[in-house]
Amino acid sequence: MSPRRARVLAGRVGDDPAVALRDHLVDAAATLIGRSPLALITTREIARAAGVSDGVLYNYFGDKNDLLVEALVRQFRRTIEAAAARIPEPGTATLEANLESIATTLLDVEREVIPMIAGLVADPALLHRMFVALHDDPLGPHWFRAPLIAYLEGERRLGRVRSDANPDGIVLLLMGSTSILALAGHLASGTAAEADRRHVVVDELLRGLRPG
Amino acid sequence: MSPRRARVLAGRVGDDPAVALRDHLVDAAATLIGRSPLALITTREIARAAGVSDGVLYNYFGDKNDLLVEALVRQFRRTIEAAAARIPEPGTATLEANLESIATTLLDVEREVIPMIAGLVADPALLHRMFVALHDDPLGPHWFRAPLIAYLEGERRLGRVRSDANPDGIVLLLMGSTSILALAGHLASGTAAEADRRHVVVDELLRGLRPG
Amino acid sequence: MSPRRARVLAGRVGDDPAVALRDHLVDAAATLIGRSPLALITTREIARAAGVSDGVLYNYFGDKNDLLVEALVRQFRRTIEAAAARIPEPGTATLEANLESIATTLLDVEREVIPMIAGLVADPALLHRMFVALHDDPLGPHWFRAPLIAYLEGERRLGRVRSDANPDGIVLLLMGSTSILALAGHLASGTAAEADRRHVVVDELLRGLRPG
Amino acid sequence: MSPRRARVLAGRVGDDPAVALRDHLVDAAATLIGRSPLALITTREIARAAGVSDGVLYNYFGDKNDLLVEALVRQFRRTIEAAAARIPEPGTATLEANLESIATTLLDVEREVIPMIAGLVADPALLHRMFVALHDDPLGPHWFRAPLIAYLEGERRLGRVRSDANPDGIVLLLMGSTSILALAGHLASGTAAEADRRHVVVDELLRGLRPG
């Protein structure tokens, strides 16, 4: 009465079967994206990783890139949501400790996100599809800006940050410098990474943030 | 009878033909790299652009990636050397104007460099080769750090920058934030780019740099 | 509890459901055949058009071709039966007008039938199945010969056609020449079709038909 | 100094190597077209038949259809040129014998041409390409019309055909009726073909052709 399910979903119960495999495919692709460079991921590899046959993909997505776009979005979200939970509350601990912690979190995010962004930039067609899919939701790292700005505004309200500091600018400086560090780490992968210089960044920022 | 020269080199005299052709190939590839995404450049396209036959490449390079690595290095140098000349002298104009100018230069550099870096990150095999080729010369943007640090140290010596400012950190903040802006511009290509926020960065930095 | 009926047949009552669905499939396929080239019709498309699931087909037919053969036969019949009704009665109007009318009808039939015949010839496996299915009933255009021959025999009996004319041959000449015109129109589809030359055919035939 | 040649062309000398393989591919494809239905011919099969590797095709043709179009044209020409040589001279033998001979020739041509035309009609994309390729040269069987019309005009000038006969119409009747016979033969392939009725056609035509 209902069509058969993919063997790989045999165990599951209770979820809408029409959604289950589609979701499973996005999941498998997202996980692959987290592990290996976008450009090296083939449709066969995705099917293999999902435990299904080569053709299923096309029952749920117009083509490979449609799946990839969804998987990228999901993988971005996974990374960013996990990180957002680690942003400190304004007023807790010290400003310095909090900035160090935020820098650490940003480094983690960027380490994961760099290969994805690179994969997108390297594939203009895919980038365009991604852009269309996100048209009003600014891409990638930006999703992460709002909570950081909120944190800094909180500290400013509490007087731990100078009233003339611009949270928007601070976040740009923080995300930019940590992404450079993350990229340097990526480029030097495997070998002794560039000394971790996140404290240099934080020290430098603090000088401009501390109230007079 | 001496060995045949590639037609494209017919005019030249006096230089070792073997070196000349090798160099010519790197040149052609470097120029292509400056124009289109790394991943879309084929060996045939390089040969076409160089005006030589498809096969010569393999007389001078182990494979496509060997050529690409040299071409990448050359194209990086071209971009960075052109930009280095535009860094202001310490003590000239105002600190703010100079930082604005440096930010503008950095944005230009990064706009050109982003597709190359992305191409490298997207292709681990190529990245590894690149890394081996550069093993002691830290990659890419770093080549550009020294002159920027020198500028800031100059300004510090002249008293236009606080004595406790750390040029290394400032440069990291500058390069990072501009690279984010450049990337945002790239990702949004074609559409109304993110408002150019370089002045936000500069304002923010200045607050921490101005003496007492 | 009797077996489930396809949703699409829900309304019907009184007919054997197994027969009804089988017939419904043939009907849907026949209609598709009348609309688009045989080779481009997929099993999914047929199921969609019939409003049933992809798999039912295999409950009533050995495979896609078995269904297609029946659908072809039905669509041929539809076309030909509609046309046969338009053949004039011997003795009515003028011989010339009747031949013109018959030529027009033949052109219509052939326009519809050409893609089907082409689809059959292009697919030997299907053609063979068709042939087996029709083994004693000569295919396609022949079904249309009998009424045309009858018309000509009628006119001969009435003395409007020479007594030594051979209806069998006349029909062959008529069907052949109109099918060439129809084919030419098909091949030139979209562009200015070959001038319609049916009157040339009729004039030519008349010369040999008019009593001495 | 020159690139290597395909192994399959090893023996040949004296022909332009750049043309040789391209031509060889068209030849191989044309021969396949003469043997098996267009729709069943794969790029691999063509390569196999030509004795070359799978990819060469794309060194000479934009895609499979580009090759197929050229091969179709060649195969049409082969068939038609061989047949054109068999058309009798006006005034030789008897009119009846000549028409019988022409009918026989037409049957041969059509037997070969029917699968090609069917393949084209069954594949609208290919048909369109073919049409574009031939834009001013009316397709296929039409190439054969001119010499037939010339023959009939010759006979008319000699007084063996009535002066009010229209060669254009006669040719249409001849080609049409023989193509029906050829098609019937094709559809009945393998089994006892429809009785050969070409004499019926000729008899019928003669009645309208013989002078007063």
Next chain:
DNA sequence: TATGAATGAGTCTTCATTCAT
């Protein structure tokens, strides 16, 4: 040594057919 055509492994995609539900 330069040439550039030949090679063939690898990719995405389609679709008839199967089969668990």
Next chain:
DNA sequence: GATGAATGAAGACTCATTCAT
């Protein structure tokens, strides 16, 4: 019996690399 998702074989096409000339 009906459902419609899963299966997987097969096809067109690309491109780094080889190699006869």
